[in-house]
Amino acid sequence: MSTARIYQRPKNAMQSGRARTDRWVLEFDPAEQQQADPLTGWAGSGDTRAQLRLNFPTLEAAQDYAARENIAYHVVPAPQRKLKLQAYADNFR
Template identity: 70%
Template sequence: MPTARIYQRPKNAMQSGRFATDHWMLEFEPAEPKHADPLTGWAGSGDVRDQIKLSFPTCDAAVAYAEEQGIAYTVIPTPTRKLKLQSYADNFR
């Protein structure tokens, strides 16, 4: 039986905006560890479910899909955002 994790996409560290952070993702856990290819040295495995990432508008929709398909799942809660409030004058103290 495949297992999956359901989580909310984090903010991209390279951009200031929060585009698509309200989407919930369903990602399958790897069934086998990755190993280095002897010819190229690239990491890979025979597990094709590693390539599947499904996007949902809400957590409830992702959970409903997993239960409908018979997929065991784990919901990873979204960490709370901590705002660091400071003024421009704090740069000169």
Template identity: 70%
Template sequence: MTARIYQRPQSAMTSGRALTDRWILEYDPAEAKRPDPLTGWAGSGDTRQQLQLKFGSCEAAKAYAERNAIEYAIVPTPTRTLKIQAYADNFR
């Protein structure tokens, strides 16, 4: 059983940074998804894919994983790069 720990990314639809300080632990899929013969929807028998645990810090998520003997990988948060430009630059 393996999991990945990452920080919640900022929504692409808004400029707000609400809930981006939360850390999430998600389990890696144990089996591949396959199409359902009746509906054609993709699914599997692995119910851990539906589980998403939220923590206030990375250390709390790591402590939970170590306490429950879960192998984990921490996905680093990408750095934000801001492209500062004036509105007038759109018309040059």
């Protein structure tokens, strides 16, 4: 039986917008360790589920899918947003 984690995508650090942060993602845990390829030196494995990432509109939809497909899962709670309230005049102190 495979295991997966369900989490909410965090805000992109390179942009100010919060697009697609309301979506929930189901991502499978790695089933085997990655190994260096002897020819190229790139890391890889034969685990094709590591390439799979499923998006859901709600947490309940992701949990229903995992239950229906007999996938053991754990939910990673989204970190709390910390607002840094600052006035424009504070730049000149």
